[in-house]
Amino acid sequence: MPTFDYDLFVIGGGSGGVRSARVAASLGKKVAIAEEYRYGGTCVIRGCVPKKLFVYASQFHEHFEDAAGFGWTVGESSFDWKKLVAAKDGEIARLEGLYKKGLAGANAEILEARAELVDAHTIKLLKTGETVTAKTIVIATGGRPNPHEALPGHELCISSNEAFHLEELPKSILIAGGGYIAVEFANIFHGLGVETTLIYRGAEILSRFDEDLRRGLHEAMAAKGIRILCQDVMQQVTKGENGLVIETLKNGTLNAGIVMLALGRDPNTQGLGLDKAGVAVNERGAILVDDYSRTNVENIYALGDVTDRVQLTPVAIHEAMCFIETEYKNNPTKPDYDLIPTAVFSQPEIGTVGLSEEEAGKRYKELEVYRAQFRPLKATLSGRAEKMIMKLIVDAASRKVVGAHILGHDAGEMAQLLGITLKAGCTKDDFDRTMALHPTAAEELVTMYAPSYRIRDGQRI
C-alpha cells in the first residue's frame, strides 16, 4: 500500500471545501485544505452574506418613508457607503475567523496557498513550491463571474466581486443580466440612491422562475424607478467624459458611472492541473462527476460550483456531506436535488420551491392553480403601493402541491418552510386542514379554498 502525506487534501476553502475538510478531520482523518484567497469562499466573502447585509442597508429608506404612516416623524437621514462597507468587512472577517476556527478545532491543517494538481495523488503548493500527496482529493474551487470577453470594453466593467468594495457609490449604474445577481444588485443600488438600469436579453427577467412572479417583480421594480430594458444587449462599452458610454442594440446610447456584468458564473478550473491528473471537464470547464460527486479519476471528487450542477451554497454543503457518507462512512449517498427552495433577495423578495406553473404544465395532465394577490397589512398604513403574490401549483390527480411561489416580504423565510411541506409530499388537503395563523401574510397559503384556474394539457381552461 502506498503511503500518503494526507488521507484527504481539499482544494478550495469555500462552503463545500470547508465542510468536507472539517467533517473528515473530525472523523480522525489526516486532512489539509488549501485556499488561495480567503476562507469562506464566494458565499461568505463576496456573495450571499455580504449581499444580504447590503440588501438590509438598501431597505432603510423605504422603512423611513413607511414610518410616517405609523405616526413617526423621522429626522433628516443620510447614508455613508464607506461606513457600510467597513461594517460589512468587519462581519466578513469575523465569519472567516469562525470558518478557520472550525477547521483548526477539528485538527485540519489550514494552508493559505494556491494548490494545483501534479498527478492524481500529488498537489503542489505554489507559495512554497512544496509538493504533498493525498489518498483522496476533493476539488471545491467554486466559480467566478463570466467576464463576457466577447463584449468590446468588457474590461471597463465590474462584476459582483468589485461591487462589494467600490471606493464610492456611483451616481448611476447599468447592470447587465436578468438572473439572481443582476436583479438583487439592481435593487440594492436603487435602494441606496443610485440611478439604476437593468439590461437583459430575454423577454422577462429571472428566466427560470414562475412567470407570474417574474412579471410581478418587474412591475414592482419599475414602479420604484428601476429602469428595466428587456430584449436588449450591450454591444460596446467605452470611456466617455462623464463615465461610461454604452452602445445597445435597441435602446441606443446609454451612460452610466459603472457597468456591472452579472451574466452567470464560470467554473473555476483554469490552471488547476486537471489535465495532469487526468480529470475530465466539459466544454465550460466544469469538472464532470458521477452521481456521488466522483470524477473520472477514482480518488478525486469535485463538489460545489466547480461542477456546475446547482450553484447554491446549501447544495455544495449537501454534496460535501454526501461525499463524507460515501467515502468515510461506507454509505454511498447521492446528493438529492429535488425540491430545492430558493430565494431572490430582490425588493420585493421572491421565495419559491418546486415547479413553476409553466414547468408543471409540461409534466402533469391537469393542474389546479391557487393564486392570491393582496396588499399586505403593513402597506395599508404606510400607504406603500405593494402587492404580495402567493401561488400553489397542485397536481389535480394526486392533490400533491408540486410548486409554491411567493413574491413579497419574507418570501425567502416562507419558502424554507414550504420546502419541508413539499419534501414531505403534502397535498392541498393537508394545507386546507392546517389552521391559519392570523394576522400573517403566510395564512393565505392555507386559506385559498377554490382553485383560481386550471391547466389541462398545458393550456389554461
Ligand code: NDP
Ligand atoms: P444566473 O444564471 O442567475 O443569471 C445569468 C443571467 O445572465 C441570465 O439572465 C442570462 O440570461 C444572462 N446571460 C448569460 N449569458 C449572457 C450573455 N452572453 N449575454 C447576455 N445575457 C447573458 O447567474 P448570476 O450571475 O445572476 O448568478 C450566478 C449563480 O449564483 C446563480 O445561478 C445562482 O445559482 C447563484 N446565486 C444565488 C443567489 C441566491 O440564492 N439568492 C444570489 C446570487 C447568486 P438567460 O436567462 O436568458 O439565460
